[in-house]
Amino acid sequence: ILNVEQSPQSLHVQEGDSTNFTCSFPSSNFYALHWYRWETAKSPEALFVMTLNGDEKKKGRISATLNTKEGYSYLYIKGSQPEDSATYLCASSPLQGAQKLVFGQGTRLTINP
Amino acid sequence: DAGITQSPRHKVTETGTPVTLRCHQTENHRYMYWYRQDPGHGLRLIHYSYGVKDTDKGEVSDGYSVSRSKTEDFLLTLESATSSQTSVYFCAISEDRLGIQYFGAGTRLSVL
Numbered sequence: 001i002l003n004v005e006q007s008p009q010s011l012h013v014q015e016g017d018s019t020n021f022t023c024s025f026p027s028s029n030f031y032a033l034h035w036y037r038w039e040t041a042k043s044p045e046a047l048f049v050m051t052l053n054g055d056e057k058k059k060g061r062i063s064a065t066l067n068t069k070e071g072y073s074y075l076y077i078k079g080s081q082p083e084d085s086a087t088y089l090c091a092s093s094p095l096q097g098a099q100k101l102v103f104g105q106g107t108r109l110t111i112n113p
Numbered sequence: 114d115a116g117i118t119q120s121p122r123h124k125v126t127e128t129g130t131p132v133t134l135r136c137h138q139t140e141n142h143r144y145m146y147w148y149r150q151d152p153g154h155g156l157r158l159i160h161y162s163y164g165v166k167d168t169d170k171g172e173v174s175d176g177y178s179v180s181r182s183k184t185e186d187f188l189l190t191l192e193s194a195t196s197s198q199t200s201v202y203f204c205a206i207s208e209d210r211l212g213i214q215y216f217g218a219g220t221r222l223s224v225l
Contacts, residue, residue, distance in 0.1 A: 032211055043203065043216035044156070051211070089155055099144050099163065099212045100171070103155040 004092050006104035013080050014112050020076045021107040023090030027071035034101060035064050035075055036089040044089060047075075080111045116140045117217040119204050125223045132191040134220050136204030138184075144207040145187040146214065147171075147179060149200040156203065162187055194224040 005024045013019045025033060032051045036044040048057040053068040061078045077084055087108045091101035116139035126132050136145060144163055148156040148171075158171030160179040168179050176198060178190045191198055201221050205214040 034213065043218055044214075046213045046215070049211045049213055091156075093212050099207060100158060100161065101212060101214065102172075103148075103157070105153055105155040 004090060004102050004104040006088075006090055006107050008107060009105065010108040010110070012110045012112055015080060015082060017080055018076065018078045019080055019109070020074050021088065021109075023073045023075070023092075023104055025071050025073070025090075025092035025102075025104075027068055029094045029096065030068050030071070030092065031095045032093045033066055033068075033073050034091040034093070035073070036091065038087040038089055038106070040086070047088075075107075077109075080109075082111045082113055085109060085111045117204060117206055117215060119202075119217040119220050121220060122218065123221045125225065126194050127225055128195055129193050132194050132222065132224075134189045134202055134204075134222070136187045136189070136217060138187075138206050140206060140208070140215075141184060142206040142208040142215075143184075144212075145181065146205040146207070147177070147187065147189045148203045148205065149173065149198075150203060150219075151200050159189065159202075194222075196224050198222065199224045 034049045035047040038044040048064045050066040055066040057064050063076045066073045087106040089106045091103040118137045120135045146161040147159040157173045159177050162168045162181040180188045201219050203219050204217040207214045
């Protein structure tokens with residue numbers, strides 16, 4: 001079983017500030033790294049999927065990077081807004097069995113107005 | 114929710130009773146998954162299916178069984194529910210090679 005760790009577990013950020021958090025995963029037998037956004041009372045929604053070392057993805061004010069050699073990914077949010085409040089999950093999939101995701105425990109982000 | 118319906122959405126049952134949760138998709142995706150979500154654990158995979166009648170275990174499969182007789186339906190059965198199976202259960206589907214998953218709305222199960 002892969003061990004995917006996210007830090008911090010929770011984060012409070014002032015509106016307008018930028019923030020980032022980390023996902024670490026085993027670098028051996030790696031296939032893909034996913035980020036999901038999960039709002040309270042809703043279902044997780046895919047943000048990004050990355051496979052190559054050095055990959056960077058961006059969607060609006062949210063971006064992510066991937067380092068497969070050292071086994072970590074960063075998620076960045078620029079100019080946080082209240083609607084960014086959510087739990088952000090990362091998940092890793094192995095080379096064999098790429099359809100099976102192992103999720104981290106999530107980072108719960110709260111944006112204070 | 115990307116054409117995914119979970120039923121029931123809420124269920125309260127007693128210890129020792131059998132429970133079946135249903136996931137129905139209209140996307141014709143090949144892969145279907147059942148996860149449970151518990152505080153401090155994120156999402157943990159129970160079972161998944163990679164085709165009709167093809168299923169495999171996830172990391173927390175003990176006490177659960179699944180069946181997939183049609184592409185669109187994936188059933189999760191708790192043969193004899195226990196209080197430790199009180200949780201929120203999510204179904205997900207996937208088709209593409211990268212494994213991007215789309216989630217249903219969840220089923221909240223309470224075992225008393």
